[in-house]
Amino acid sequence: MWLSGEFPRDLKILRDKKPLVHHFMNFVAMNDAANVTLAIGASPIMAHAKEEVEELASKANVLYINIGTLDEYWVESMIIAGKAASRNNVPILLDPVGAGATRYRTEVVKRILNEAEVSVVKGNGGEMLALAGVAGGVKGVDSIANATMDVAVKIAEEYNVTAVVTGPWDYVSDGKRRIIVKNGTPLLQYVTGSGCMVGSVIASFMAINRDFVKASVEGLVAFEIAAEKAEAKSKAPGTFKQYLIDELFNLTGDDYVRMAKVEVIQ
């Protein structure tokens, strides 16, 4: 399996280094995102004050901008942090939550992409379609599942990023390489912020592996394998979420070797 050698090594380094991940996280998922970041082995810090985000984003190992419950103040702070991270070579993960659902969100996402050096953009099908400028709203994504990798490639090329399109399968591309991750469970749809949480795990691996296609796949697989193990303990979303955090905490390199379903498209 792809990364069977690198994943166990990177997970170990992650837990040894405990990299600092500065989050702009929405209010809904803030607690879960912090706990997931701790469980995989990194150190989360949530901060949005204009007076301090330049200082924090400059010394963080990764900056994760999730626009889920944005407003004008937060957007201005995201831009300040994004520019500071860019100047200091701190990699940035952008989660364009709700892009396409309102004009404001689509505009904010494009502004961030324009003003900061984003390394990875991760969204669901509807959000990434909106970003790619393809017609279609947040719904109706399933019918075009076959075209999803094309969306990833288009975004990767247009914005010079690694693009991650999440869903039942996840599609990762930097414009050249094309990877499909087939782990996960439909139960994740019933846990709010599961997309935000997988972002925290990807961001954590971005601190360790500067090949961001690999870091994205490592984060996706880590989170989704933990979800599969949690689902074996509970098939209802309340207790499932707690087991998911437990399983991230207990995840081993060997879990990846046994359970990862990663397809590298030639």
Add this chain to the structure above:
Amino acid sequence: MWLSGEFPRDLKILRDKKPLVHHFMNFVAMNDAANVTLAIGASPIMAHAKEEVEELASKANVLYINIGTLDEYWVESMIIAGKAASRNNVPILLDPVGAGATRYRTEVVKRILNEAEVSVVKGNGGEMLALAGVAGGVKGVDSIANATMDVAVKIAEEYNVTAVVTGPWDYVSDGKRRIIVKNGTPLLQYVTGSGCMVGSVIASFMAINRDFVKASVEGLVAFEIAAEKAEAKSKAPGTFKQYLIDELFNLTGDDYVRMAKVEVIQ
């Protein structure tokens, strides 16, 4: 039992349609409210930016305004969203958290009732007493339990809404019909935001059943039956809350038929 025919049908429609419930939810309960909304079968979106709430509230199926951690910015956005929802016939549920606890909260609640077309107002005894203009603070509600239905009727008539007064028993009235819901468990008092969560479930049913007295009873019973089933698994609030979400997810129409305790007052 009242609604034994309608509840199973409405629950099925809810899960098929997955209606969009735009929440203004307080920071304390935001994660739980989103998870409860997903568990019952609807789609939550939390958003408060002035730049987008008009657009979102106009296309949502229900708008749920909960003032729990209000401030000036949020109140202005709630008003914008409330007006947009009213213009577009999107029903509004208002949760006047802490009305009576501070003058500011009481004023904000009255302003929202004045400027938007609210369909359902749901609060605990103290909050609803404050709204009804009856003397008495947030405490001391129990001693006047017998008068609670009168408070519901008075609010229903004064503001032309369906009024829901929650507590050990819940009182629902549109000024004409009077219903008491006797499900639930005292353990809910030890889970922060349990009142906010039941609001999310009522709002979800408001998207399906436009008789808002019925939708309120459906939401109350669904949440409180799930709580009773959860209490059978745990009698302590940490694990109880997780089982509560599990049981909402697993709730069936048959649970209503077997467990609902609804009294229609003639």
Add this chain to the structure above:
Amino acid sequence: MWLSGEFPRDLKILRDKKPLVHHFMNFVAMNDAANVTLAIGASPIMAHAKEEVEELASKANVLYINIGTLDEYWVESMIIAGKAASRNNVPILLDPVGAGATRYRTEVVKRILNEAEVSVVKGNGGEMLALAGVAGGVKGVDSIANATMDVAVKIAEEYNVTAVVTGPWDYVSDGKRRIIVKNGTPLLQYVTGSGCMVGSVIASFMAINRDFVKASVEGLVAFEIAAEKAEAKSKAPGTFKQYLIDELFNLTGDDYVRMAKVEVIQ
């Protein structure tokens, strides 16, 4: 054991009186802090609007200011509330989250200490070092563990407060008395906001016991004994946190007598 007589009595009074604890709590820990406050037996209210914090802080039993996700608006409200609490003899607990991590946080903490009558300051080693004006960042605390009590004493004397420095062991001093609490589990490091939660428990006891060294020790031990009991049920952080809330809810005076590890330094 120290307080073996007082703790059971204070816990009983706490649960009978259900004191109101006004929280300025960060977004990450707001839900957990509210649930922990309910579980130990007090009543939390989270509010930050400038229009109401003076009114609320004046009638609360304790004000708990946690600066975790501060910004300018929140800081101004904290100051308003802190002054109102001070005028009304409402004791204040201050949690200087991230002091030392950014200049802004260090300045805000000193401003609050200057403008309000703070009774207890509780932080981890790095935060308290920053406050004490001792060189050193947020990391590297372990190497100076032996000097931690000196930091507590220095802060207690400089700011005329009870100082609580948390960590594997916790150090409490009002400048004269020196107490070490040795309960707890390393698993708490993997639960975000565990330091914020212990603050809620200390604040709850501050409403009952006006000897704030004793209230701090009672809160620390209550929380950490609950953590030890929770760890016996789960050694992974997702489910552990739920059991922790359960165990706070089920905590008895006898648990203190059996399990407390408190050292009073002569």
